[in-house]
Amino acid sequence: MSDLDENQPSEPTPSRADAVIERVLARASTVLGKGGTARTDYDGDQLDREERAALRRVGNLSTELEDVTEVEYRQLRLERVVLVGQWSHGTAADAEVSLRELAALAETAGSEVLDGVLQRRPNPDPATYIGKGKAIEVKEIVAALGADTVVVNDDLAPSQRRALEDVVKVKVIDRTALILDIFAQHAKSKEGKAQVELAQLEYLLPRLRGWGDSMSRQAGGQVGGAAAGMGSRGPGETKIELDRRRIHTRMAQLRREIKAMEPARNVRRDRRLALPNVAIVGYTNAGKSSLLNRITGAGALVENALFATLDPTVRRSQTPDGREYTVSDTVGFVRDLPHQLVAAFSSTLEEVAHADLMLHVVDASHPDPEGQVSAVRAVLSDVPGADTVKEVLVLNKADIAEPETLMRLRARPEITIEVSALTGAGMSELLDLIARELPRPEVRIDIVVPYTRGDLIHEAHLHGEVIEESHEPEGTRLIAMVDDSLAARLQAAAPAA
Structure with missing residues (x-):
């Protein structure tokens, strides 16, 4: 099923586009399929798995409402979906990768x-995005x-979404709403839930739509029609204005x-600053998360799903x-991450800017790892100070990656290392690399x-790094390399000569 310009001979034939859809659908079921997540002993008990599994949507549960406008937009009901992708630039492979990612997000x-x-098509249709x-x-x-x-598979203008819904007669959501829905399901902490809700409201605000007269009715001191006389007139507020005001509030x-959560977060960060920090x-x-578990045995949730x-x-x-x-695991990024989420999670992303070393994990088995690297850096470019942190490209899943891909990634100017968090290959070399690249104490x-x-x-x-330690009558003689703060406290504690 495709709509390709016949005047452009370089474009694939409709049968080729159909083949793209077939490949996407064939691989879509692997995202959350049974047995789709491989784990190791380093992943611990995975205590969050039962709670996460309880969030799964129930299959074959369709809405009972006939009129799509009766469903409040922020209450998404995703059960049985059809994907719509549009391709205006790039290659056929890029289009397939993008649509495959949308299938993974939907699952x-x-x-x-x-x-x-x-x-x-060269440009999206301004009315229905894909044309009538x-x-x-x-x-x-x-x-x-x-x-x-x-x-x-794109961000829709409010008018485009409404026009498309009027034609297809079912709920239409765009990529941003889908990502926000996943975040809403997976957020656990109080701060995470607040950040997701803020992003959802920012997205919802310009997309409020009227439902007939109920959204345009105005009243002053009391509700009534034009014949109700005094008390029924006045500026009042429309229903949609009232909703907007409540959302702003x-x-x-x-x-x-x-x-208000920032001081507590800063205190925790200051405590950790005594130790070098590695941000993943x-x-x-x-x-x-698999890499974090390998390095620290944290037992963080590992799942073959996006934004786990x-x-x-x-x-x-x-x-x-x-x-x-210390090692910090951060939220994953994605192409064209909604700006609402980037703004809402700015406090979380600040952890990267305070790190001494950044482990940039790349899925070397992905069809477009370079595109993933670019997407991550595009998000980090909005985080002040992140560009000054030393970066190491960790080429994960090297055990199943194509040799040509690994060779291409090795040629990049950054420090690179090939590992497999699943099999443990390359982990000892990674730990040695972390030891070399972390800042060392400079005061002897x-x-x-x-x-x-x-x-x-x-x-x-x-x-610090203790070079020599011996015991004398006055105390312990210590020859070591330490940082400025510890050196000052040791000097203050030393007995007077």
């Missing part, structure tokens, strides 16, 4: 992907398959709540030579520490 949200439509003829075709597909939702409240970033489903991790996880680990450091001290300050000796072992 992660709990839906069943039934069919797809891939359209070739293609919209009628989608309507026929929806009716034939019994679908209840159409998912468009709720958004302001959420911003205050998120800002990367495209969604690249294997960041939303709330940051911070754990301690040690370099092979015994130095402690040769000092006698009183026996009553064993806590400082312990801190020197944890955070």
Whole structure:
């Protein structure tokens, strides 16, 4: 099913576009399919799995409402969906990768992907996005398959969504709404839930639509028609104005709540700043949580699904030579991540800017790993200070990657290392690389520490590099490399000469 320009000989034939749809549908069921997530002993008990499984949508549960306008827009009901993709630039492979990602997003949200439509046109139709003829075709597909939702692989203007819904007669959502729905399902912490709700309200605000007279009725002191006389006239508020005001009020409240959480977050961050920090970033489903579990044994949730991790996880680990450091797992990124989410999760993304080393995890088995790297960097470019953090490209899933892809990625200017979080291949080399790239203490001290300050000796072992240690009558003689702060406290504790 396609709509390709016959005047462009370089474009694929309709049968080729149909083959793209078939490949997308054939692989869509692997995202959340039974047995689709491989785990290791390093992943722990995975205690969050039962709670996450309870969020799955119930299959074959369709809405009982005949009129789509009766359903409130933010209450998404994704069960049986048809995908709609549009291709205006790039290659056929790019179009397939993008539509495959949309199928994975739809399945992660709990839906069943039934069919797809891939359209070739120079620019989106300003009215229905795909044009009236293609919209009628989608309507026929929806009716034939019994679908209840159409998912468009782009951001739709409010007017385009309404016009397309009027033709296909089922719910239409765009890519941003789909991602927001996944975030709403997966957020667990109080801050994460507040951030997601704020992003949803920002998205919803310009998309409020009127439902007949109920949205345009105005009244002053009392409700009534034109013949009701005094008290029935006045500026009043329309229903849609009232909804907008309530949304603005709720958004302001959420911003205050998120800002109120900032001091506690800064305190936790300041405590961790005593240790070097490694931030794990990367495209969604690249294997960041699996890598975190390998490095620290954190037991973070591992799932073959997009955006499985939303709330940051911070754990301690040690370099092979015994130095402690912290490892932070962050939310995954995706192409064209909704700007509402980037703004709402700015406080979470700030963790990257405070890191000493950034492990940029890349799925080396993906058809377009370079595109994933570019998408991650596009998001990080909006995080002040993130561009100054030393970056290491961790080529994960190297055990199943194509040799040509690995060779191409090795040629990149960044530091690269090939690993497999599943099999453990390359992990010892990665730990050695972390030890080399993390900042080392720069102050050399040769000092006698009183026996009553064993806590400082312990801190020197944890955070510094102890060169020599001996016991004397006055205390412990310590020769070590430490940071400025610890050096000053050791000097203050030393007995006077």
